[in-house]
Structures are given as C-alpha cells and as structure tokens.
Amino acid sequence: MNRQQKIIAIVGPTSSGKSDLAVQLAKQIGGEVISADSRQVYRGLDIGSGKVTKKEMAGIRHHLLDVARPSAVFTADDFKRQAKKAIEDISKRGKIPIIAGGTGFWFETLLATESLPPVPPDKKLRVQLAKQETMELFAELKKLDPIRAKAIDCHNRPRLIRAIEICRQLGTVPRKKTNRRQYDVLWLGLLVPKEILAQKIKDRLKRRLARGLIAEVRRLQAQGVSWRRLYDLGLEYRYVSLHLRGQLSKEKMTVTLEQAIIKYAKRQMTWFKREKQINWLNQFKQADLLVTDWLND
C-alpha cells in the first residue's frame, strides 16, 4: 500500500484569515497553496473576491487563481480536475498542497466524494427546462427517478433541472459515493466569534471600497460581463452592480452588502459544521503543533 498524499485543508468563513494562515504554513513546511474559492478562479475578480495580492503571497506559489473567464461558469467539476492536477504537480516537487478557501461544496467534491455524475451541463436543455413551472419539474423528476425526487428539495429549481439533466443522460441520478481515502487530509478550521467576524467583514468592505471595488465592477461590465452575470456572481458583484445601475444608493448598497456578507459567512459555517474532521482553531499558534504532529505521523 502506498502512502497517501498528505494535504492540508484550511476552511472557515470569509474574512477569517485563511489566506494568511495558508501562506504562513506554506513557508513553514514547504508548501504551495491551492485556492478553493468559487470566485477567485475568475480573472478580473480581484478586490471583490478578496484575492491575495502578489505581495501577500510572499513568494509562495498559488494555484487556481485567475484560471477562468468571468463570463463563463467554472464548475465544481472543473475545480476538481484542476485541483487534482495541481496536487500532483505540487507533490512531484516534493511540497505539500495547502488548500484554502471558503467554498464548502468544492472541498467536499475534491476531498470527500468519489466523482460527480459524468454529465456536463446542457445549456439548451436548461434553457428549455427553465420555462417550466417548479411543480412540473418536480413531477418530471419523480417520474424519472423517484428516489432522487424523494431526497431533493422540491422547490429548488436549479437542483431539479440538474437532476433531470442527469436523468436524461443516464436514466437516473447515480447514488452519491463518498470517498475520503484518496488523501491524508489535515483539516484546519478558523473559528472567529460572531461579533468579531461581523466587524472584520465591515472593515474589510470599507477597505475594498477604498481600493476601487466599484471601479473593478464597472471595468468588468465594460469588458463584456453582463449585468445578469454580475448579479449571479453575488455579494460584491451583485450589489455594486445594482448600485452602478442606479438601483441602490451607495449607502444602501454598503449596508445591504455588509448584511449579505455576514449571512454568507453564516451559510459557510453551516456547511463546515458538518465536516467532523475539522480541527477548529482560535489562533494561528495552535496550527503549528497540529501540523508538525501530523507531518511526523
């Protein structure tokens, strides 16, 4: 039996300091960082997505930043594929991959599931299905795959559409297979008290605005990213673009955005709470011990 690839996974809500910890650990143990952030993969989404700057990287190599065009969706499967490649790459160089990010689903996809159903998105079908009532979609899924229908959230249109898409291709939705043994993962989670996190989020938003967040969104739009797409990208991109379109005053935008980011942080936490292997840390110091122990294991 060959030894499993060692990987460090750093998770936590937005603004909790994942990027810093990742760089710090990478320096200490000889690692490279893989970003697991569904918005930082896009070129041009810098300030709003909180992408690390060259300076913050401090010479540590980062993967999966700026690998996609903002107008095309970069999927969980794309992430999985490229992240796997990066992991191989890094280990060939004798270094340790450190995956840091806030996208829970992507972590699960990469580290804990066997594979996603091998059905690429079918744009035409999706457009067509989007015209149907939610109830109809659910009824169709029920016919195609009663088991999946039973478990699915019957109000969640995107999920219903995807499930139908899979059924049309494979007959039914394959059962989800978990596989946690591909890698030897040390899970580190950054825990920040609610009030402190909220304050950090507000402060950071202020800094982002000062650094030119609004101009960034305007630039993206000018470069051909549609308003619709900016809206779908969420948070900063959603509310700043609404402001640019005159639908939100700057003050209102700021307040709404603060609330939205705080809510997002909460949603992230409900995802991470499910992952029982996470070692929750209050301060970076605690990470050192865990990491050295685990490396010597």
Next chain:
RNA sequence: GCGUCGGUGGCAGAGCGGUCAAAUGCUCGAGACUGUAAAUCUCGCGCCCAUAGGGCUACGCAGGUUCGAAUCCUGCCCGGCGCA
C-alpha cells in the same frame, strides 16, 4: 390654539367589530446542498407547556360600548400636515 391625518410585533407596512398572535417584505435564528454553490432553496421568529394541541399577555395610555375590539366611542399622551 383650532383643524386634520396618524400612532400595530426588531424595522417597514397591511388589517379597520368575530375566521387576528395579527397579511406581506426586510432584519434576525436554524438548516439543506450529487457539475450555477458568494449561487439556489427550506423551516422558524410575542411568552409558556407542547407531537398534535393548548394556555397567557398583546396592536400609544386610561376608561367605555358590545356576547365579542387592533378594529367603535370618550379623555389623555406623542408625531406629520394645514390654518392661525
């Protein structure tokens, strides 16, 4: 001072005699998550016991009318507007 409109749950805002613990939206809380995942979606949100359900206190304050009042009447307090 007179007239007038209004004071409803964390906020905004419906309700204008019974079916009202009170629509709806937001905030807030909990949660889901099989290729959009910063997306999308669900549930809860007066208090108390509780599975269903039941009890209690509530719609500025104090009285009154009524079998029954957030809803009608009187007085008071507070706010907007108009006239002085």
